[in-house]
Amino acid sequence: MARTALGIGVLYAVLGLSWIFGSDALVASISTDPEWTASAQRYKGVFYVLSTSFALVFLISAGYKRLFQALDRVESTELRMRDMFLQHPQPMWVYDKETLEFLAVNDAAIRYYGYSREEFMRMTLKDIRPAEDVAGFLAARQRAEGGHRDIGVVRHRKKSGELVFVHLALHAVQFAQRHAAMVMALDVTAEVLSKRALERQEAQFRQLHQSLADVLWIASADGSTMLYVSPSAEHLYGHSPEALIANPDMWLQLVHPDDAGIAAASHHTLLAMGEASCEYRIRTPSGEVKWISDRKRLIVDDERLVTMMGGILKDITADKERETLRDASHLELERQVAERTSELQRVNAELDAFARTIAHDLRAPLTTVVGFTQLVSKRYASALEGEGARMMGRIDRSAKQMAHLIDDLLSLSRASTAPLEIRNVDLVPIARDILEELQDQEPERKVRFEAPESLRVRADLGLVRPLLANLLGNAWKFTGKREDASIRLSADSAAPDAVVCIRDNGVGFDTDQAGLIFQPFQRFHTLSEFSGTGIGLTTCERIVHRHGGRIWLESKLGEGTSVFFTLSPGTEAVHPEPAG
Missing domain, CATH: 3.30.450.20 (PAS domain)
Known part of the structure; x- marks a missing residue:
């Protein structure tokens, strides 16, 4: 503006001087008459005053017009700036750089911080800072320079007391004739908290892997x-x-x-x-x-x-060392097992040979004793008195009992050492054949036998027969005192291991002593009550174990006994209706 005024003044001086000197020369060249010259000088001055007046009016009018247009533009710009400030979606405010008082706040700041416009106008910037951050804020403010500055992330406290993180940008302005600054705030609370959580996780991750x-x-x-x-x-x-x-x-x-x-x-x-x-x-x-x-x-x-x-x-060095040691131990164990198995086989073979030899050597004298006892009883029956006949009968029974014991011991030996030939075996025909033999020995007995039409198992035929002979023989023997004797053969094929059961309604026994029942020579009845050697159930247990099965009993004194056993998988009962 000053340069324009100076240019107008210089132009006016140049034109004025040019008019004065130029018009004087023109008047002098036209006439030298003093009266005409004086009159010409007067009219020349009047013309100059009128022309400069018109020029001055034109210049002033044009200047004022431009000034008013500029004022209108400034006012329009201020209105737009004010609208932009008030309606901006981010919180903004203007504050006095000396007193830190709020001079203006926009609607977004009011919504975000929770204060009314009137409350803001009574506050300073320190009032929205946490108390512990004020000292650092004042120190940073004094170091701040420049008209536009990115302040960075700071903490603010809302009216509700909630702490938030905002990113501030500042621009120096003049507001109401005061040195002020306009600030815009961007909420970065979520980003800051996420970053801190990530930093904590990274620190924990690093600590974990360091440990x-x-x-x-x-x-x-x-x-x-x-x-x-x-x-x-x-x-x-x-x-x-x-x-x-x-x-x-x-x-x-x-x-x-x-x-x-x-x-x-x-x-x-x-x-x-x-x-x-x-x-x-x-x-x-x-x-x-x-x-x-x-x-x-x-x-x-x-x-x-x-x-x-x-x-x-x-x-994994320690694991490899343990693995090497375990492999060495396993090889050593296999060697020891092989040695002991070989030794056990040798001992079993020797025991089997010994048992057969003893059985043969004992059987011949027993046969002689039985034969001579019977011969004496026949030839000298008239000479023997009652006591002598009784003693001869006792010798005969004892010899036969010893022969049965030898047979049972041989059966036990075969059950422990005989090789297995597993095949499909139907237990029902074998059981009926055994019971027919028992019936022939005691034709006066009436025993009801129940069994399915077929009961197939996977087993060794040579060992299944003595197993059933011992179990059915026991059932036959212990039902001898009952008029309604009953023996039943059945199988529960629904169980995980198919279970075969031989149930009788004989005398039974006390189950408190069931743990001893499979030990050799264990008896729960006297010889005068029931005959037997005490080897039969031991033989049954060994036969079942050799088939990979198990055997157990359930009994109640005076009500009967149930013997259960399992053999190889594949036991199946067909048509389980009872058959007499």
């Missing part, structure tokens, strides 16, 4: 750059994490030469398949050899693009 014995490593997608190696690498490899990061090939250089191919192949598998695992040995700088379990995989983003690779290296 683990396993080595965690992360490398670039192609493995050419190591990005992270956990501190435990120094204990495992004997090199610092920094050294392993600086030389990505060091891990392969430390692999035992005999296992280098395994480690290299595992890396190729990782690149081809996305994951890999292997075990190999390494040699530390001290010369110590360690076993390593190496598990690794490629790390991909949401688009399935490989961004990194990572893995875990674990020291």
Whole structure:
């Protein structure tokens, strides 16, 4: 504006001087008459005054017009700026740079902070800062310079007391003839809290891996750059994490030469398949050899693009040493088992031969005793008195009891040593044949027998018959005092192991002593009550065990006994309706 006024003044002076000198020369050239010259000078002055007056009026009018137009534009701009300030979606305010008082706030600031406009006008910037942050705010304010500045992230407190994080940007302005600053705030609370949570997780993650014995490593997608190696690498490899990061090939250089191919192949598998695992040995700088379990995989983003690779290296030296010791112990155990099995087979063979020899050597004298006893009883029956006949009968019964005992011992020996020939066997025909033999020995007995039409098992035929003979013989014997004697053969094929059951309604026994029932020579009834050697159930147990099964009893005194046993899988009852 000053330069324009100076230009107008200079132009006016130049034109005025040019008019004065130019008009004087023109008057003098026209006439030298003094009266005409004086009259011409007067009219020349009047013309100059009138022309300059018109020019001055025109200039002033044009200047005022431009001034009013400029004022209108300024007022319009201020109105637009005010509307933009008040309606801006982000919180904004203007404050006095000297007193820190709020001079203006927009609607977004009122909504965000919870204060009314009147409350803001009675506050300073210190009132929206937490008390512990005010000192730092004042110190930073004094160091601040410049008209526009990014203040950064600070903490503010809302009227409700809630602490928030905002990012502030400041611009120096003149407001109501005061040095002021306009500030815009952007809420970054969620970002700050997320960043702090991530930093805490990273710190916890780092602390976790610093405390683990396993080595965690992360490398670039192609493995050419190591990005992270956990501190435990120094204990495992004997090199610092920094050294392993600086030389990505060091891990392969430390692999035992005999296992280098395994480690290299595992890396190729990782690149081809996305994951890999292997075990190999390494040699530390001290010369110590360690076993390593190496598990690794490629790390991909949401688009399935490989961004990194990572893995875990674990020291399994102790496991390998235990495995070696276990293998050695297993071999030693197998050797000992083989030796003891061979020795047991030899002893069993000797015992079997001994039992057969003893049985043969005992059977001949017993046969002689029985034969001569019967001969004496026949030839000299008239000469023998009542006591003599009774004694001869006792000798005969004892000899026969001894013969039965020898037969049972031989059966027990065969049950323990005879080779098994497993085949499909139907128990029902065998049971009926055994009961017919018992019926022939005691034709006066009436015993009801129930069984399914067929009951097939997988077993050795040569051992199944003595098993059933002993169990059915016991049932026949212990039902001898009942008029309504009953024996039943059945199978529960629904059980996990098909269970065969022989049930009778005989005298039964006290189950408190059931634990002794399968021991040799154990009896729960006297010989005067029921005959027997005490070997039969022991033989049954060995036969069942040799088939991989189990045998047990349930009994109640005076009500009968049920014997249960299992054999090889495959027991099946067909048409389980009772058959007499």
